[in-house]
Amino acid sequence: MQRDANARIRNARDRIAALKPNDVVVPDQVVDCSSNITLGGTTLELNYVGKNHSDSTLVMRLPREKIIFTVDWIPIQGVQFRGMADTYVPEIEEGLKKVIAMDWETLIPGHPGPGGKQTGTKENAREELAYLQDLSAAVKQAVSEGKSYADAQKEIKLPKYEAWPNYNAFLPMNIERYYDFWNRGI
Numbered sequence: 001m002q003r004d005a006n007a008r009i010r011n012a013r014d015r016i017a018a019l020k021p022n023d024v025v026v027p028d029q030v031v032d033c034s035s036n037i038t039l040g041g042t043t044l045e046l047n048y049v050g051k052n053h054s055d056s057t058l059v060m061r062l063p064r065e066k067i068i069f070t071v072d073w074i075p076i077q078g079v080q081f082r083g084m085a086d087t088y089v090p091e092i093e094e095g096l097k098k099v100i101a102m103d104w105e106t107l108i109p110g111h112p113g114p115g116g117k118q119t120g121t122k123e124n125a126r127e128e129l130a131y132l133q134d135l136s137a138a139v140k141q142a143v144s145e146g147k148s149y150a151d152a153q154k155e156i157k158l159p160k161y162e163a164w165p166n167y168n169a170f171l172p173m174n175i176e177r178y179y180d181f182w183n184r185g186i
Helices: 012-019 091-101 122-144 149-155 167-184
Strands: 034-039 042-047 059-062 067-069 106-108
Touching (some): 091 122, 106 122, 149 167
Antiparallel strands (some): 034 042, 042 059, 059 067
């Protein structure tokens, strides 16, 4: 595969180099905290806000346009995907706080929200943070009471979010992910 100039990515470089896929170019530059790309008078900020959906997810921000783009971890009114297998808990919550503190108005989340909605707002990011904090608190309580996975999944209900797509399908798996964190520290 041909190398494009200035390929940028964070922690994924070492992983890509180790896997050696034929169809992926190993980046020659990384973004440790932030970096800017300016093309045709438009500046794009690349921001690493810490571990969240992965250890290499970036938040891209167009400062003049007040738009951010990031994939897979700030859904519009959505519970986290399935079992959050590659999500860092509780770091995802800290990353959300950093994103909320940035200067932006429009979120492009990478996946559509309810009804195919393509963009979100800072309020959607605040709602996602609240969901994760409410989920974490409920699971922490269940673990402290000695409840099993099955009991926690059966008993924990977060009615504030029940209208969100995939609430019924993914909440039990989200509970299991936070249960692993609060019970075993992973």
